[in-house]
Structures are given as C-alpha cells and as structure tokens.
Amino acid sequence: MKVLVVGAGGREHALIRKIKESDKVDSVACCPGNGGISYDAQCYDVSATDIDGVVALAKEIKADFVVVAPDDPLVAGMVDALNKEGFKTFGPTSAAAIIEGSKVFSKDLMLKYNIPTAEYKVFDKCDDVITYLKEKNEFPAVIKADGLALGKGVIIPETLDEAIAGVKEIMEDKIFGASGNNVVVEEFLTGPEVSVLAFTDGKCVKPMVSSMDHKRALDGDKGLNTGGMGTVSPNPYYTEDVAKECMEKIFVPTINAMNSEGRTFKGCLYFGLMITPKGPKVIEYNCRFGDPETQVVLPRLKTDIMDIFEAINNETLDELDIEWDDKACTCVIMASGGYPKSYPKGIEITGLENGQREGVIVYHAGTAIQDNKLVTAGGRVLGITALGNTLEEALEKSYAAVNEIKFDNAHYRKDIGQKALKAKIC
Numbered sequence: 001m002k003v004l005v006v007g008a009g010g011r012e013h014a015l016i017r018k019i020k021e022s023d024k025v026d027s028v029a030c031c032p033g034n035g036g037i038s039y040d041a042q043c044y045d046v047s048a049t050d051i052d053g054v055v056a057l058a059k060e061i062k063a064d065f066v067v068v069a070p071d072d073p074l075v076a077g078m079v080d081a082l083n084k085e086g087f088k089t090f091g092p093t094s095a096a097a098i099i100e101g102s103k104v105f106s107k108d109l110m111l112k113y114n115i116p117t118a119e120y121k122v123f124d125k126c127d128d129v130i131t132y133l134k135e136k137n138e139f140p141a142v143i144k145a146d147g148l149a150l151g152k153g154v155i156i157p158e159t160l161d162e163a164i165a166g167v168k169e170i171m172e173d174k175i176f177g178a179s180g181n182n183v184v185v186e187e188f189l190t191g192p193e194v195s196v197l198a199f200t201d202g203k204c205v206k207p208m209v210s211s212m213d214h215k216r217a218l219d220g221d222k223g224l225n226t227g228g229m230g231t232v233s234p235n236p237y238y239t240e241d242v243a244k245e246c247m248e249k250i251f252v253p254t255i256n257a258m259n260s261e262g263r264t265f266k267g268c269l270y271f272g273l274m275i276t277p278k279g280p281k282v283i284e285y286n287c288r289f290g291d292p293e294t295q296v297v298l299p300r301l302k303t304d305i306m307d308i309f310e311a312i313n314n315e316t317l318d319e320l321d322i323e324w325d326d327k328a329c330t331c332v333i334m335a336s337g338g339y340p341k342s343y344p345k346g347i348e349i350t351g352l353e354n355g356q357r358e359g360v361i362v363y364h365a366g367t368a369i370q371d372n373k374l375v376t377a378g379g380r381v382l383g384i385t386a387l388g389n390t391l392e393e394a395l396e397k398s399y400a401a402v403n404e405i406k407f408d409n410a411h412y413r414k415d416i417g418q419k420a421l422k423a424k425i426c
C-alpha cells in the first residue's frame, strides 16, 4: 500500500513512523509534512486545508489510503471529498467532525444524551453574555468560542473585567472570525485532566492507552496556553475504575448519540476528560488524534495500525484485538523561544543525525531543511520521545536527549511528568 498522511506536525510524524512499521505498507507520503518528516516520507507541497489539492495529489500518487490528521480539513469535509473519489480514508466525515467543530453542538449533544459535562449556557449576543456574567458573578468563569480557534478559543478569566474584555475580543473583534459568533459559558470544573483517544468504527469503541498533556508554556502550569508542551502515558489518574465509568457513561453513549443524530463517527475520537469529585466529565471532544498525545500513545501500540484503519473502514473493529505495550512513554516538546507568541524561524538545530538520535524517537513538529541543514520552522519544533520500564526511566531518557539537542533560545518545560509521578506516590 501507498499511504498518504495529511498534516505537518509531530502528531503526523508519529502516525507516519507507526504506519511505516506495517508489513502492508510500501511507502508513505505526506502533505505538506516538514523537514524532519521528509526523512520518513515523501513530502508534497500541498496545504493540509486544500481539499481539491489533496484529492488531486491522492490521484496523482495513486494513494491506496489517506489519513487526514488535523481538525480544519476534517471539519471542512476533506474525508467526504476523498471518499467521493473512491479513496479509502481514516478520519470522520464533516457531519461527524462537527463534534469538535462546534462547541454548541457538542454541549447540546451531551445534554440531550445525558453525558456528564460542565453545565453551560449558549449566547449569540455580546451584551447578553456580559449581563449573564455580571448576574452570576462567579469566577473563574469558562468562556468558549463555538468554532475552531487553533486551540485558543477557551478563556478562563479570574475577574469580571477580564471576562468582559475576553468576550468582546471573541464576539465583537472576532479574533477567531466566525468561530466567535456564538459562545458557550460553562461551569468551572476542578480535578486532574486525562486525555483518552479512542478508535471507533461507529459500532464499537476501543479506547487507546491514556495520556496527560501539559498545556501551559511554563513549569508549574504557569504562563500562556500552548498546543501542548509535553505528554506522558499512561496517566495515573485514569485508574481501572475510572476507565470503566468512562466507558459506560461517556464513550459508548457518545458513539450511540452520534449514530442517533445520523452523524456516525468513524476514526479517532479524542475525549478530553476531567476527573471531578463527582466523577469523570467531558471537557472537550476532538475529532482527531491529539497533539502531542499521539506522540506518547502510538509508540505503545503493538497491533499493526493499518489493520486498525482497515477494520474501521470495514466496520469490523469489534473483531480486532488491539494490543499495547506496558511501558511508559514520555514526550518533551522543544519549542522556539517566544512560543506561543512570536518567535524566529530558520535557526540551526544540532545534536541529531538524519533527524534522529539514538535511544529516543524525535518527532518533528516544526523543522525545515535549508542548505542541507536542519533548522527551526515553527513554534513547537521537536518532540523528544522515549519509552521506559517506568515513567522515571522514560523521563530520564527524554531529558538526557533534550540536553544534547540544541538550537538558540530553545524552550522546554523541565517538569513534564512530575504531576504524574506525584500522583503515583499518593
């Protein structure tokens, strides 16, 4: 098989390296990919959001299977367009991807089908939100833009002034465009967060091993929200009891709910969960593999990923036994100085040979090859990933490599996995 992966980041690199392990795969292509990905896949200069361009590329290279990884093309209907042309695909249709594409849709779905989540109200007028926030006067408040916003559409203001400023930016200044036409205001929940990615063919749901993201830019969960500064798997808060409760009250009901709505979901459904004192609740759904969760989940997958993708296509996932490695996995993101705000590009990276380093897996999120040198080309640059018999061992390997990989002003968190280590001790 020739497999085409659509996307450009660390998640796509992790998918590509796993797909390459399959006996069924002869070659992997990627669009647009990045410098580091080009060591593993033939990269084509077609944007991940260019539906016509990707369909044309799939035809040109005669792809046997197309994996669409990012949210925007899924929500915009890239899988629908590829399916129409007869391509086998991995990823939900646009009708199903709305579970991430609209917070209002996902909150209404959870309410209708009794799936545990934070209480909420939907607004389409800026003045009404402000009146409501003033009357309620409970902070922190949680305010979410309805549509996709590059992972930045959630604000958690501590004061009324901050809340009003945030709502105005979303609804009046339209910093996220039409995504801010509606907003959801929801109850502030507390508790540890767990990410669970799950394979589903719309009939059955098979959760993958759990993980924990570290979203803030600085140690101690301080600083701005980012796309994710590091991940560990497993997540110790995701105990067997919690997993059982999630399966019964969240995972299966969500799959059934999407079927009842005529929006059967096939692909990877991401459950962003909070383990509250009242039990696990859904913070968000994503219609795709998480980034950088995928980077710590897929290295633990023992089953051929193409068998899973084929089973989802054929709706025979229930017949497949998916196996996981017991090892722990950790990913430390090395980012450009300044990220998640502005940052320079084109800085030389040293400490890697052909994009890799012995003892770890280096997933490339934002790199390019210029004049035969590997250089930075994005905010998140590299995900330094390691497997270990314990979480401590995996972390040691990740950080030992991070210390040897250099680029000017590289920024990384030094406390990835510390919360998970403490949870284990308690």
Ligand code: AMP
Binding pocket: 118, 142, 151, 152, 153, 154, 186, 187, 188, 189, 190, 193, 215, 272, 283, 284
């Ligand atoms: P999201 O982009 O939806 O993942 O939200 C970003 C982050 O905001 C989440 O990872 C949580 O830490 C936080 N968050 C979202 N919703 C809530 C909520 N209802 N209560 C507390 N924290 C929340």
Ligand code: GLY
Binding pocket: 151, 213, 227, 228, 286, 289, 290, 291, 292, 293
């Ligand atoms: N790591 C969170 C996400 O992929 O949205």
